Amino acid sequence: MLRTLLFTAFLGIVFFIAEHLGGKDLLHTEKWTVLAFFFCLSLLQHRLMEYGFRNQREKFIEFYLTATVIRLLLGIAFVGAFLYVGVAQIQRFIITFFALYVCYTCFEIYELYSNLRRDLKS
Numbered sequence: 001m002l003r004t005l006l007f008t009a010f011l012g013i014v015f016f017i018a019e020h021l022g023g024k025d026l027l028h029t030e031k032w033t034v035l036a037f038f039f040c041l042s043l044l045q046h047r048l049m050e051y052g053f054r055n056q057r058e059k060f061i062e063f064y065l066t067a068t069v070i071r072l073l074l075g076i077a078f079v080g081a082f083l084y085v086g087v088a089q090i091q092r093f094i095i096t097f098f099a100l101y102v103c104y105t106c107f108e109i110y111e112l113y114s115n116l117r118r119d120l121k122s
Helices: 002-020 031-055 057-085 090-121
Strands: none
Touching: 002 031, 002 090, 031 057, 031 090, 057 090
């Protein structure tokens, strides 16, 4: 969970630096909201994985797939809510959302892989 916080802080610093170095046109104005959304999703998924791995190792795959589907559905609902409200610069919003989705997905796969590899060695 600490790694998730550090990863989010790293992305926040990247956003802050990009904004001050003239990258305002690359990122949507709602980037902080999207970052907070992915942070919350990542914490939720981390908790589900921790519970699935600790209590019911034989059902870990089901927990992982369930968490992934929940994450996908919540992501679709999040984008849908912003589109319904009428967010400005829709393409930039979706690109920002998708870029963060890919970043967090890669991060979570790396975390899961490193945890599973550590548990297989012991």
